Amino acid sequence: MSGHSKFANIKHKKEKNDAAKGKIFTKIGRELAVAVKEGGGPDPNNNSRLRDVIAKAKANNMPNDTIDRNIKKAAGEGSGDNYEHITYEGYGPNGTAIIVKTLTDNKNRTASNVKNAFTKGSGNVGTPGCVSFMFDEKGQIIVSKEDCEMDADELMMLALDSGAEDFSEEEDSFEIVTAPEEFSEVRLKLEEAGLVMADAEVTMIPQTWVDLEDEKDLQNIQKTLDLLDEDDDVQDVYHNANIE
Structure with missing residues (x-):
């Protein structure tokens, strides 16, 4: 992962998203609603999926009362029932691979918007599975060095003892990688150890990277x-x- 600091991307996103927090909160609100419905209810102690989305919400600076309000709303009848997960795969410039995960209540609208986004960037949507084999699904936890009192070795031992697969050090952050099915437990153990996480989610990590140097690309x-x-x-x- 060297040279591809996820933390730098997170900081860039957060700076950019300060002006668009409402949009981010809308998306996380949907995830909370679906997690309540599909994960087993509004109590995070009995719903690991909901716990993970709450952690994501907090990493995005979503206020606790907003999180609670979304969960209570989702626990009401009907809320969250009409969203479905649809994944699109396709190609960007110079054969780059792109995966888009959506949560929608209108398949036609979403398909049209996603296709439009690819087309306007001179790319195209492909068939399911056309690029996902180029990625590995992994749990990924990012810890900012400025938020961490442990040294690299101490954090690495804690992460590996908690069930993590891999640990790496970047210039300004640490990256902890887990198997998808171990992510919730590892994140919880690190949280219990008092670790502050800049980001924590199950993600798709590319096996190889495509360099884009042409300005048009x-x-x-x-x-x-x-x-x-x-x-x-x-x-x-x-x-x-x-593209860094």
Whole structure:
């Protein structure tokens, strides 16, 4: 992962999203609603999926009362029932691979918007599975060095003892990687140890990266990513373009 600091991307996103917190909170609100419905109710102590979304909400500076309000609303009849998960896969400039995960109550609208985002960036939506084999699904926890009192060795031992698969040190952060099914437990153990997490989620990590150096290619993929980012139905976007 060297040279691809997730923490730098998070900081960039958070700075950019300060002006669009409402949009981020809307997306996380949907995730909370679905987690309550599909994960086993509104009590995070009995719903690990909900616990994970709450951790994501807190990492995005969502206020506790907003989180609680979303959970209570989701516990009401009908809320969250009409959302479904749809994943789109496709290609950006220079053969870059892009995965788009959505949570939608209108499949036609979402499909049209996602296709439009790819097209405007000179890319195209492909068939299911066309690029996902180029990624590994992993739990990923990012800890900012400025928020961590432990040294690298101490944190590494804690992470590995908690069940993590891998640990790496970046310039300004630490990255902890887990198997998807171990993510909740590892995150919980680190949280109980008092660790502050800049980001914690199950994500798709590219096996290889594609360097984009042509200015037009860089503009095109940025156009696609910006359009997807603006879409309320889009929850997560993963790609293997090296655009730093």
